[in-house]
Amino acid sequence: EQELTGLVVWVTGASSGIGEELAYQLSKLGASLVLSARRKHELERVKRQCLENGNINEKDILILPLDLTDRSGHEAATKAVLQEFGKIDILINNGGRSHCASIVNTSMDVFKELMEINYLGTVSLTKCVLPHMIQRKQGKIVTVISLLGIISGCFSSGYCASKHALRGFVNSLDIEIGEYPDIIISNIYPGPIHSNILKNALTEEVTKTFGQDIAIHRMATSHCVQLILIAMANNLKEVWISEKVFLLLAYLWQYMPSVALSMSRVLDKLLRK
Numbered sequence: 001e002q003e004l005t006g007l008v009v010w011v012t013g014a015s016s017g018i019g020e021e022l023a024y025q026l027s028k029l030g031a032s033l034v035l036s037a038r039r040k041h042e043l044e045r046v047k048r049q050c051l052e053n054g055n056i057n058e059k060d061i062l063i064l065p066l067d068l069t070d071r072s073g074h075e076a077a078t079k080a081v082l083q084e085f086g087k088i089d090i091l092i093n094n095g096g097r098s099h100c101a102s103i104v105n106t107s108m109d110v111f112k113e114l115m116e117i118n119y120l121g122t123v124s125l126t127k128c129v130l131p132h133m134i135q136r137k138q139g140k141i142v143t144v145i146s147l148l149g150i151i152s153g154c155f156s157s158g159y160c161a162s163k164h165a166l167r168g169f170v171n172s173l174d175i176e177i178g179e180y181p182d183i184i185i186s187n188i189y190p191g192p193i194h195s196n197i198l199k200n201a202l203t204e205e206v207t208k209t210f211g212q213d214i215a216i217h218r219m220a221t222s223h224c225v226q227l228i229l230i231a232m233a234n235n236l237k238e239v240w241i242s243e244k245v246f247l248l249l250a251y252l253w254q255y256m257p258s259v260a261l262s263m264s265r266v267l268d269k270l271l272r273k
């Protein structure tokens, strides 16, 4: 991770969960930080914590409120980062929202909103930052996807779909950017990690969040983030971060999709009992 010291890193979704922990660990490493999310006061809380425990000063950290669904603001946000730091070494596309409801009961607005946040928002910000990286012929775009971009689960269809879309996009990007060997596209696929993702998940309607947590085994946020930073520093392209049982499922979906589907149906039946 020491390779990351002194770099300018822009983290979206920095007000909570994985993004918040990324800010803490990156500030300890002495990276310059741009913290984005919608809630400014939460970003300020994260900034204070970074300054308290980190190896950086006030001038090394920029709070930049940003809504992934408001794509008209992304160009100006990118300009603001460049004005402040003169470059963007790493963009971490981490902001996102989950889904917890059945397909039959979910309104189309929810499917649309999840594509707007997780997919189109990420595509838009990536497109704003790319010309700068192409001009410098260097940079990293790290996208926090999900194992649910590889496997599918029940009651999170809108989320699965948006993350599968993201996987398609970033891998196309990786191929297209091949003529610039120093622009690295790194994709992270975490399994269940401690965060507020379930609490903030959309349900049947866009106005209704899940609001609670359910007891499943999750990896500690700090462990996941340390692995993300190691993967980033070493230019790893495809990174699966999870406890073994979910990894096994991911391998099944990757190599034996029809077996994975049958197994998932059996698991679902058992879980419903």
Ligand SMILES: NC(=O)c1ccc[n+]([C@@H]2O[C@H](COP(=O)([O-])OP(=O)(O)OC[C@H]3O[C@@H](n4cnc5c(N)ncnc54)[C@H](OP(=O)(O)O)[C@@H]3O)[C@@H](O)[C@H]2O)c1
Residues within 6 Å of the ligand: 012, 013, 014, 015, 016, 017, 018, 019, 036, 037, 038, 039, 040, 042, 066, 067, 068, 069, 093, 094, 095, 096, 097, 098, 117, 144, 145, 146, 147, 189, 190, 191, 192, 193, 194, 195, 196, 197, 198, 200
């Ligand atoms: N936790 C897991 O188990 C897990 C597993 C695989 C992948 N992931 C992915 O990890 C990433 C981070 O999630 P998390 O687990 O840390 O969840 P989290 O604690 O709920 O954090 C989500 C972050 O995304 C931001 N966000 C949500 N909607 C946004 C919008 N419209 N515009 C801008 N920012 C927005 C939130 O900030 P504001 O509300 O302030 O905007 C928050 O900072 C997500 O992409 C998620 O899909 C998580």
Ligand SMILES: *[C@@H]1O[C@H](CO)[C@@H](O)[C@H](O)[C@H]1NC(C)=O
Residues within 6 Å of the ligand: 101, 102, 104, 105
């Ligand atoms: C859909 O919503 C109805 C009414 O709230 C509920 O009774 C039913 O169990 C839900 N269906 C599924 C598949 O979640």
